[in-house]
Amino acid sequence: MSTEWLPLVVALPLLVAFLLQPLAHWLGVRAERPSPVLYGLSLMTIAATLWITLQLGSDVIAQPLSVTMGGFNTPVGINLYLDGLAYLLLLATQLALLLLWPAGAAVRTHVLLLVLAASSMGLALSGDLFNLYVFYELLAGAPFGLIA
Numbered sequence: 001m002s003t004e005w006l007p008l009v010v011a012l013p014l015l016v017a018f019l020l021q022p023l024a025h026w027l028g029v030r031a032e033r034p035s036p037v038l039y040g041l042s043l044m045t046i047a048a049t050l051w052i053t054l055q056l057g058s059d060v061i062a063q064p065l066s067v068t069m070g071g072f073n074t075p076v077g078i079n080l081y082l083d084g085l086a087y088l089l090l091l092a093t094q095l096a097l098l099l100l101w102p103a104g105a106a107v108r109t110h111v112l113l114l115v116l117a118a119s120s121m122g123l124a125l126s127g128d129l130f131n132l133y134v135f136y137e138l139l140a141g142a143p144f145g146l147i148a
Contacts, residue, residue: 003056003059003065003066003067004067005052005055005056006052006056006065006067006080006082006125007067007069007080008048008049008052009049009052009053009090009121009125010080010118010121010122010125011118012045012048012049012118013045013046013049013114013115013117013118013121014114014115014118016041016042016045016114017110017111017112017114017115017118018111020038020041020042020107020110020111020114021107021108021111023038023041024038024107029107030107032106032107032108033106033107034103034104034105034106034107035107038107038110039101039103039105039110042101042110042113042114043098043101045114046094046097046098046101046117047098049094049117049121050091050094050095050098053087053090053091053094054091056082056087057087060082060083060084060087061084064081064082064083064084065081065082065083066079066080066081066082066127067079067080067081078131079126079127079128079131080122080125080126080127081125081126081127082125086124086125089124090121090124090125093117093120093121093124094117094121097113097117101113108145109146112142112145112146113142113146115138115141115142116139116142116143116146118138119135119136119138119139119142120135120139122134122135122138123135123136123139
């Protein structure tokens with residue numbers, strides 16, 4: 001599998017998180033009620049990121065992967081870097097999310113958990129200090145909504 005799939009590990013949970021609320025409205029599910037369909041969609045999203053990570057794992061053992069996005073070189077663009085430690089952190093995060101995802105949670109909780117998942121996976125993949133700070137800010141903001 002090529003390195004173009006690596007940004008999907010962060011982008012897919014964010015995309016599904018932003019689409020869950022309109023999808024819940026379209027299905028007629030209130031935001032404070034649990035929905036088995038949206039629960040399954042959230043779990044499939046995390047499972048898809050786990051599948052992408054496992055597919056990239058054989059490449060990481062031989063040589064670390066680096067993807068620069070945005071059409072800019074490394075100091076300016078977004079740099080995602082996958083090495084052995086980042087691979088281990090990604091696997092631990094994704095497996096913990098799959099095992100501990102709350103079944104009877106409201107739609108808002110699924111949205112915030114997907115943002116939390118994307119930010120923690122982005123934090124593991126961050127290749128420079130600026131993006132590390134951005135993902136850390138996302139990782140700090142999502143639990144506030146979960147606690148509130």
